[in-house]
Amino acid sequence: MIENAKITVKGLVQGVGYRWFADRTARKCEVQGFVENLSDGSVYLEVEGKRTEIEYLIKELHSGPKMSKVEEVVVEWSKPHHLFINFKIKA
Known part of the structure; x- marks a missing residue:
């Protein structure tokens, strides 16, 4: 079953390759x-896929790339919108 997750990653996550790691x-x-990067210094993801795959992604997002320092990962689950056909980095 496909699910949607809106994920906000807080900490030292901009300017350290975090979006590329997430991609x-x-x-x-x-x-x-x-x-995408947010103006408050956090990184935001919206993803759709199998719950097990999203949960694995969330686990990995807690680590981040070598130079990052993740303080918090906030996840909001919802029904899928089926708007995405791939994964991309927004500027």
């Missing part, structure tokens, strides 16, 4: 959606 990991998990 690689999301593609590995075969989920669709996007990742």
Whole structure:
């Protein structure tokens, strides 16, 4: 069953390759959606896919790339919108 997750990652997550890390990991998990930087310094993802794959992605997002320092990962689950056909990094 396909699910949707809105994920906000807080901490030192901008300027350290976090979006590229999230992109690689999301593609590995075969989920669709996007990742982008927010003006408050956090990183936001919206993803759709199998719950087990999204849960694995969330686990990996807690680690992040080497130079990052993740303080908090906030997840909001909802019904899928079926708007995504791939995963991309937004500027």
